[in-house]
Amino acid sequence: MEEWPKHYNPKEIEPKWQTIWLTPQFWEKVLKFDENSEKPIFFIDTPPPFTSGELHMGHAYWVAIADAMTRFKRIQGYNVLIPQGWDTQGLPTELKVQYKLGIPKENRDLFLKKCVEWTEEMIGKMKSAMIRLGYRPNWEQFEYRTYNPEYRKVIQKSLLDMHEKGLVKMKKGPVYWCPKCETAVAQSEVGYIERQGILAYISFPLKEGGEIVIATTRPELLGATQAVAVNPQDERYKSLIGKKVIIPIFNKEVEIIADNAVEKEFGTGAVMISTYGDPQDIRWQLKYNLPVTELLDERGRIKGTGLLDGTKVEDARKKMVEILKERGYLKKVETLKHNVLSHTERSDCLSPIEFLVKEQVYIDVVEYKGKLLEESKKMVFKPQRMGEKLEDWIKSVEWDWNISRQRLYGTPLPFWYCDNSHLVPAKEDSLPVDPTKTAPPSERCPQCGLQLKPVTHVADVWIDSSVTVLYLSGFYGNKARFTKAFPADVRLQGTDIIRTWLFYTLFRTLMLAGDVPFKKVVIHGQVLGPDGTRMSKSKGNVVSPMDKIDEFGADAIRMTLLDASLGDDFPFKWETVKGKKLLLQKLWNASRLAYPFIAKRNLAKPNSLNVVDQWILAKHKEFVDRSISAYENQDFFIVLSMLYSYFWETVADEYLELIKHRLFADDLSAIYTLSRILRDIIIILHPIAPHITEEIYSRLFGEKETVLMERLPSTDDIEVNENAVRVGETVKKFNSLVRTGKVNMKLPMNASIRVKLSAPEKFLDDIRIVEEDIKKTLKITEITFNKGEEPSVEIIPG
Structure with missing residues (x-):
């Protein structure tokens, strides 16, 4: 048989599987979103991160959540649409090009060309880090950039539609202005x-x-x-x-x-x-x-x-x-x-806001606050309190949405205007359009006859990213997909962008598509520094997921990030990651032990099962059923908590020790049970820790090419025998008493002993049922049974 290494080496195994997952064959067979499939669709709208080039711990957190959710849904049998977008048109890129590369804004074409080049370089860095974390969105079909012509066309078409509905206007008045960034900003950005x-x-x-x-x-x-x-x-x-x-x-x-x-x-x-x-x-x-x-x-x-x-x-x-x-x-x-x-929306600015009088393009929002409050209640929030945060923001909105930005690297607003502030939209067949380079649809304003001038402003970046769900669902151009996929099943995002990405997406989708954009909104908290405060370079408490990924592995990092209740902020500590790697090593050890007995064997369930096997299957049923329910509610921490209590403390520390002698005796009850529980544990854990589970699955089972082609385990056939459950818990208690006794007497665990057991009659009867298993497991030569009030043991060496 193939040699099974003693130590799990994530640095070697994880990149191997990441390479496999990226092959065209794997995508075609396992990951491709099938437009014609009859399977139910699972569509998750994930945040398009700004292309800074650094994948910080906050990115890693939502990457872990998104990947876990979608891997679970694949195993559940869904046709999954998981995108990866890039928010490309931000002021920080302009500043990098202007000051780091030394390209003047006055040379507009060269400046924009360098902005795109810088963006692509940053995307490359972030994408590599995402892949190293085991993230596998549908790069092939649903990777998008907000500056791309196809996406820009959707942005501009959405603005034309809103203008046709009378929502987009040009007016002069006071605007929130950032003197440092030299641009207008919206109320949501301050x-x-x-x-x-x-x-x-x-x-x-x-x-x-x-x-x-x-x-x-x-x-x-x-x-x-x-x-x-x-x-x-x-x-x-x-x-x-x-x-x-x-x-x-x-x-x-x-x-x-x-x-x-x-x-x-x-x-x-x-x-x-x-x-x-x-x-x-x-x-x-x-x-x-x-x-x-x-x-x-x-x-x-x-x-x-x-x-x-x-x-x-x-x-x-x-x-x-x-x-x-x-x-x-x-x-x-x-x-x-x-x-x-x-200017709080940009953490590297934070400059005091001033108010300047400017002529800007606005979208009417204030008059729709009541409608937004009413419609937002149709969406389910996880956690529920995040819905209240959205409601509080809607109630606080005082100003219409100023969508003009005095920058270059952004989506051009597809309008011309006259001195009476009348807006004239571009023709739809000209999109995407840059009014500064294109003649207007008419020389003069249709309303007043004045000369037309191009709107030189570009769009607020939230104009770009607030149409993600419409773009991906096919609202413009793919009505068949839109009918099946809209509203999206889940919007995943952080608390910090409730008043921007969530609010604007809700508003725009309601105005354009007439419905809420999502069935469920999953909002996670913030990853804090090890000191429990917000990560900041000035504090020196910034931790990157890439810092020790080769040492501990992506799976252990993902487990650490997912071991928190959604919506709560939590500190990230490498000590916690180390603990998660120990759990994975425990799984590796158990699989290695089982390997000679269960690898590639097609094992049918025996007609009768040993009482110890019946006990572990009852515990297993609880683990599987509760884990599936936890995944449905995005309660990943429950899965991980149960993995400790069930797998580590019960399977690894108790059950495996009890059945070792039966494994070597080729006892089919023990071999079948061990094979079943390991297969199910691997499938259940895969969404959270995909690399190690793929490796173990391929070695132990491997009937299919990947765990993702398996289906969620069913426990319908497991009949819980309450007597077996009681016996199992009795054995755990007895084993603990004996091991503690050996420790107190400074005896090695493999030392032969005799045991005098005092306990209630029912406890004694249960131990008699599995006496031979216990003797072989704990190196006991003789057990003397005495009736007593509370279970206790006297250990005699020899």
Whole structure:
């Protein structure tokens, strides 16, 4: 027989199977999505990661989840559609090309060419790491890049359809603006970060004499102040409502107005409304139709003051405080920690957000909040609380979706516009189109007759990735697949993109296809550093899945990542991976032991089974049935927990020891039972640990080319014999007592002994049933039976 190595070597075995899985023959026979199959479809929409070139632990986590889910579904007999997309058109790539490669944006064609080259290089690195983790999506049919013409055509067609429904408009107004990235961003891309700041107390002279003191964190925006607001219930200021104040330095008169949104307890209870310091300023400007002063440029520099022009915001803040102090308007300055609206969606930016007045392209969202809340309830969430997170976000949306981005490397918005802000869409047969390089469908605006100009902005990247489910299901171009595959069975994603990828996909799919995009949404938590905090290069706690993959193997890493309840954050530690590898080695050892007795044997179930075999099959039935149920609910940690309690603690530590002598005696009951439970364990574990299970399966069984061609084990034929179960548990208790006794007497486990057993009569009877098996297993020459209240043993050497 073929030699079976003593140690499992993942560095050698895992790449072997990865190579096999990538062969055209394997794809054709096992993995190909069959458009004409009558099998039920399982369609999972997986996140297209941004092409950074680094496969971080968060990527590895969803890769492990997606691969485990789809391998399980293949074994269950489904026709599986598992894609792998790449989110290619991001600002970080532009910055790399601009600064690392030194390609100027002004050379547009060369710049875009280098962006694509950089993207492909990064995809190559990430794809290699995914493959090394054992991930096997359908590269051949469903790998996509968001910059590819075929995908871009779908993006642009979706925008034309939304425009036809009256959802896409061009309008001028305040936008969230990132001065560092020099582009507009959407509400979903910003969040609050606590920062150190100042609170400047400024004296505003009243026109009729006296003063009102205002505390502000943004003194640099003094020149853009359009009004002063106080709370109408604030007794300090009731007499001042409607009066005029003079803006210090700028000598501009504005009115004191009353509004309930003013916090009486903050600062002095009086605030300046500037265009624009924060979202509340925008609300007030719209509510009271206040004038607008544009005080900042695209790079976050002051303009139009004559005092601080060209100065960055941070420096302008300090200088304005100095000027106010010199001219006697500054009462005092306090330092404080406060929440600052920042570009949080990009972790390498986190720059404070400003508000600029821009003409941008928007998609109407706010008016559909009620519909989104109602329809979102049709989707099942795992865990359930994640549905509440989506609902909370929908309720918080205040602004329509600004989809314009002032960049180059992105999907061109397929529109032209006139000076009246009328949008004119491209013709469908011209897609994909770049309006900057293509003549408009007509020279003049059909609505007002003005000259048309191309929209030069590119689309927000969430415009690209929010049509993944429509693209993959065949909404545009493959109606037969769409009828079968839509809605997708599962959307898999992290908590961090609920308000972006999930929200926008739900919104766009509802508007375009008239239904929710998914039956179920599976949302995983974040993988933390070993110290239990979010991984960060600055903290030095970043762990890559590739760091020790050759040492511990992909299977052990996958088991570590999947051994957590979905939705929870958890720390990643190599010590845990080491423990998972020990479990795999235990499986390897058990299979190696069984190899001479069961390899390639076609074993029928005997007419009668030994009581010990009946006991283990009852435990096995529980393991198989609970594991299948756990897979259906994506509770991978339950499968792994049971693998420890059932396989390691019961099969490996107890059952195998009890049947060794029967194996050597060619006892068919023991050989059949061992063969059955090992085959089932291998099939059950395969989705989580695919490499070692393929290797063991090929050595022990190998009737089929791969575990993926097997079907889930059935336990319908296992009749649970309660007497056998009781005997088995009695044996476990007795074995534990004897082994503990040997340890206490410092005797080796293979030392011959005599045993005096005291126990209740039922316990004694159970041991008598399997006395010969126990004697041979534990090297016992004689057992003396005595009736007692609690089981106990006295061990006598010899």
